[in-house]
Amino acid sequence: MATAHSRTAARLMLSPAVILLLLWMIVPLGMTLYFSTLRYNLLMPGMETFVGFENYYYFVNQPAFWAALSNTLILVLGVLCITVVGGILLALLMDQPFWGQGIVRVLVIAPFFVMPTVSALVWKNMFMNPVNGIFAHIAKALGLPPFDFLSHAPLASIILIVAWQWLPFATLILLTALQSLDREQQEAAEMDGANGFQRFFYLTVPHLTRSITVVILIQTIFLLSVFAEILVTTNGGPGTASTNLTYLVYAQSLLNYDVGGGSAGGIIAVILANIVAIFLMRMIGKNLEA
Amino acid sequence: MARKVSNTRKAVVTAAAWTMGFLIFFPILWIIILGFKSEGDAIKTPLQVLFSDWTLQSYHDVQERSNYGRHFWNSVILSVGSTLIALAIAIPAAWSMAFVPGRRTKDLLMWMLSTKMMPAVGVLVPMYLLFRDFGLLDSRIGLVAVLTLINLPIVVWMLYTYFKEIPGEILEAARMDGASLRSEILYVLTPMAVPGIASTLLLNIILAWNEAFWTLQLTTSQAAPLTQFIASYSSPEGLFYAKLSAASTMAIAPILILGWFSQKQLVRGLTFGAVK
Amino acid sequence: MITLTQVRKSFGEVDVIPGIDLAIEDGEFVVFVGPSGCGKSTLLRLIAGLEDTSGGIISIDGVDATDLPPAKRRLAMVFQSYALYPHMSVRKNIAFPLKMAGMDPAEQERRVNHAAKILNLGNYLDRRPGQLSGGQRQRVAIGRAIVREPTAFLFDEPLSNLDAALRVSMRQEISELHQSLKTTMIYVTHDQVEAMTMADKIVVLNAGRIEQVGSPMELYRSPANLFVAGFIGSPKMNLIEGPEAAKHAATTIGIRPEHIDISADGPWEGVVGLSEHLGSDTFLKVNAGPLGTLTVRAGGEVMMHPGDTVRMAPQPGKLLRFGADGKAMA
Helix, strand or coil: HHHHHHHHHHHHHHHHHHHHHHHHHHHHHHHHHCCCECCCCCCCCEEEEEECCHHHHHHHHHHHHHHHHEEEEHHHHHHHHHHHHHHHHHHHHHHHCCCCCHHHHHHHHHHHHHHHHHHHHHHHHHHHHCCCCCHHHHHHCCCCCCCHHHCCCCHHHHHHHHHHHHHHHHHHHHHHHHHHHHHHHHHHHHHHCCCHHHHHHHHCCCCCCHHHHHHHHHHHHHHHCHHHHHHHHHCCCCCCCCCCCCHHHHHHHHHHEEHHHHHHHHHHHHHHHHHHHHHHHHHHHHHHHH | CCCCCHHHHCCCCCHHHHHHHHHHHHHHHHHHHHHHCHHHHHHCCCHHHHHHCCHHHHHHHHHHHHCHHHHHHHHHHHHHHHHHHHHHHHHHHHHHHHCCCCCCCCHHHHHHHHHHHHCHHHHHHHHHHHHHHCCCCCCHHHHHHHHHHHHHHHHHHHHHHHHHCCHHHHHHHHHCCCHHHHHHHHHHHHHHCHHHHHHHHHHHHHHHCCCCHHHHHHHCCCCCCCHHHHHCCCCHHHHHHHHHHHHHHHHHHHHHHHHHHCCCHHHHHHHHCCCC | EEEEEEEEEEECCCCEEEEEEEEEECCEEEECCCCCCCCHHHHHHHHHCCCCCCEEEEECCCCCCCCCHHHHEEEEEEEECCCCCCCCCCCHHHHHHHCCCCCCCHHHHHHHHHHHHHHHHHHHHCCCHHHHHHHHHHHHHHHHHCCCCCCCCEECCCCCCCHHHHHHHHHHHHHHHHHHHHHHEEEECCHHHHHHCCCCEEEEEEEEEEEECHHHHHHHCCEEHHCCCCCCCCCCEEECCCHHHHHHCCCEEEHHHHHHHECCCCCCEEEEEEEEEECCEEEEEEEHHHCCCCEEEEECCCCCCCEEEEEEECCCCCCCEECCCCCECC
């Protein structure tokens, strides 16, 4: 397919994208790396001094860090579990013939279009508010004491909000995959005497693996850096109960003006993301090749 | 091949699917309803809310309190602008990778995708300082640039998967027919890839429209898109349900409508080209 | 005239074409034929300029074209998949090369209409390729090639996506087109029937090497080696080794099915395994013991049944002899 001409052209046309992304990666990251070795407070410009790894030491040794780290992981895993399992069930349901498929599909996609700040505010006020929220109204109607979700189960509440936003995505991808199932293969299996469950576990599930991988990959990218939902609901609290790594870095650098510490946190977040990324890339590398 | 499905079964599935669809959609439906209620009615129990009077007061109040029009245009400019620029950069790049693959193409793609994995907070501080020093804070230009860069890997990836489906022989035919590289991309590849490009365009407009990290960090008012407009309702106005609902409805309506109208392309786009 | 001098192509370590010399005269219909993977398509793509050569010189009409981009070679190509532009009407497809050449629209129109007339596409000019049948798409692809009035046409297995009946009629159309245009055509196929019926000159390729170049009947009558002997002709030539070949002072002897007569006093004896009645002919698979299985063409009315014993005689002068190196012996 390729001649020297087209290969040269290809390099030329590829270079803007590569150069831009390279700059985008290297320049700010290099600066973060540099800042992370300084004592640098935004309120005291011109007072920067080199402190080596001190910022890392303090960042890691604050109790908030470990809380943030585990919150980040719980958030990612929690949302992944809900959306993947829920997505499979919903997709299986919607793959059946029923009246009004088009409309239901429109309803199910909708949350994906809602910006994070809106969904967080809506859930926080209209649903989870202990006085006027719908959940509180329902509890009262049932004679139960209302539950203050964001104070008593802040992380779980945020997981619920984020899962609501991502469930449509998982459902749609899995539904698309289900619809591309080879009907003849299913019929062949039926002729071979496989019952519904056997067909599901031996044909459908393997067929879905690839799509589940895609769902996990793409969602993880976005879930590792959930921010707006926390900012407008709990501000990371109470205490650090719903602070994730992204929010912690934000708080440290822009709320406490501690650029050095925030940068160190940023680098740690990058390292964490890379560990996850390597793991994921291995996984999709295998699954996407085909 | 089609087998008859019993109507009972179909009815059960219909009921279940509609219930799920309704539950998932309910929060959105609810804010649309609350937006047309008075503040006093909006905090009542759901049944009382439903049977209370309808009013446009909240929309009026929101208009007066903040400039919806400006935020709306900022959102449009930011999302459409960044997506178009990303497409202009990504189409040639995806052409190269899809039709002149080298030994490193797969690695390059993976690397591009991995830049998307870099958490934004990792570069928050320097970006903030760079923006401050270049006077780009709260400017549309700066934000368009950032949104272009964060969506570029996804745009490249999606276009690559769509281009891969176009048979190389057609591009070779164009070359034999005397088309220059420019004509080949402009007259042959791009028109053939229109469905894929449309999906990419839509999905990235939506992602950029809803992007809520950089837009919140790097804007305050002049360049602030709708994400920021809504965030300003987080407190204490959040307690004014009707106004919050009206504002929210206005923030999500454009993208909701766009999304519903272009459902077909979008569903394809939503799968990021990775699921056929 | 297109001349290849020591043209080589390697992909990485693999030599696909170790070195080919070939001259194609003006107006000739040349067919490259060979089994899949023999390098025939690669050779065509080298001539087209869609691949770079790894060495050697390709000259077109006396000009060194080795490093020219495809657009500058004045060649037109018809692809196996037709490679029509799906988003353009038939008219626009055919006019595309003219538009790329910046030709004046009136002249474009004239040429497109002319091509449409030759190819019977007049009624389809405003349709999209997706609305056409395989044969019509094929004609559009040819139309796109002829409007440019190229130095030569290149065909890359153009008929392999058509059904058998259509293949026969398109074969004839292409031959007639060649007779009326008298432009050089280079045609790649793996089907030796296409090669035999269409070519002025056949180039038999195997493993990137030219096995033999010649007119269809030359190749049929006197194949240069065992490969050509086995590849050209259908059903295949019978190749016999061992003592029978040694009687003729050869390692292998070859005899075509039509050159074996059923005769009661023939020297060879065998048992009929399978008989295929085509109506006009009957092909017998005869298990001839030490000679192996022979294919014999008998008349259409010859009735033979599996298990029958037959005696056969090769026609005198039709036996071909091959040496230990596989080459034909005089």
